[in-house]
Amino acid sequence: MRSRFGAAIIAVALAAAPLGAQVYLPMKSGSVRFLVLGDAGTGGREQYEVANQMVRYGKTFPFTFAIMLGDNIYGSERPQDFDRKFTRPYKTLLDKGIEFDAALGNHDDPNQRFYKPFNLGGNRYRTFKKGNVRFFVIDSNYLDPEQLKWLDKELAASGSDWKIAYFHHPLYTTARRGPEVEVRAVLEPVFVKYGVDVVFSGHEHIYERYKPQKDIYYFTVGGAAKLRRGDTHPSPLLSARFDRDRSFLLAEIAGDSLYFQTVSRIGAVVDKGVLARRGVRP
């Protein structure tokens, strides 16, 4: 087991590594490859710089879709804002046919569910499947009983697929505002009951990877444009953390393994690893 500070030290060391699109993912035939980004929609310079790294890494690691963890559009949501905060920074990816699958954050107008490029299909929550992976897009801003009933039903029906849930508010984080314990009280029992493997969240503008909590891996990937520098804190529950720059995550699922690497705004790899799904973990 890594020491409390080991992950942070490694993260810092990796961040200082020479530039270059170093892909540590196996790129196996038939694997499910995707990008994870959170809290991206500022329209600011940093968003564009992070987007450039996504494009750069995408040349070596051709992912086919991107999951957005909410706060897709900050501030006003006029048509020109969607242009400046989404279609322009990700133009190269959109032109390549990369599908963006958004969750809603607390800064997002729920009417974003009608915006076709976000693929919510007019709904606040949805599920979709890629290969052997079933994704559950949850609206953690408003966990009404109808949504929970839907989640229960869909998880129960998801069979032996990988189960990945993603939504805006982190159930575990060391950031200043702390974990969303109320959301956790509602969602975690359902995740445990149905064997969710991995959860991705944003909201906190940092990167964190937790050791399995109740057998579930938790990632916070909320720094694709905004940053709260110094806002992660040492914890024995953490496997890795990074709060010195913006970041996003690349993931590949092949069989029972999920490979991932997290990349900073300057293109440095700040975390990487492989996770086994439930049932086949040592």
Added chain:
Amino acid sequence: MRSTLDFRRPLLIGGACAVLAAGGCKNEEAKPAENPTGAVFADFAKRVDAYMKLRKTLVDSVGELDPTKSQAEITTRATKLASSIIAARAQAKPGDIFTPEFSALVATLIKQEYSRRPDSVQETREDQQDELPDFVPKVNTLYPTTYPLATFPATLLPLLPPLPEQLEYRVVQNYLVLRDIEANVILDVMPNAVPS
């Protein structure tokens, strides 16, 4: 997705019974019609239904919205719907939907729910308010788009009467707000609903 109101939800009735523990609702099998809480919620449902009927006529005139690549289309339609709603409800005032009886009952439910939560949850709620708007919500106005929407306390929702999918509750400071989601119009406000 939600489409109808269902007032038979056990949690809700359980919560309401707790509120009335000192007085009525001693018999769990009591018919809603004989239960003052049931009557208050039934009245709320009628008021929501009345709004939904009005809304339907307005939606018919501006059209339903389907997913589109054009944000301009979404914005235009939302603006038109909002204008129609605001004009049609020009006389709307606080308490039209959140009646005093309903407000008293719901404020008690919320207070009880808050008092049951540990400090850590309370602190989270306060932190959420950090990002929140420093504005006083007003009936029949737009929710200011310069502010984020407050995340609704997840454990509180099951205690409140369900709403059609076009509507939602929000907490803004210590107000409970009823909001038309697609139009972004504040339909009613309940001051002092949430403990400071």
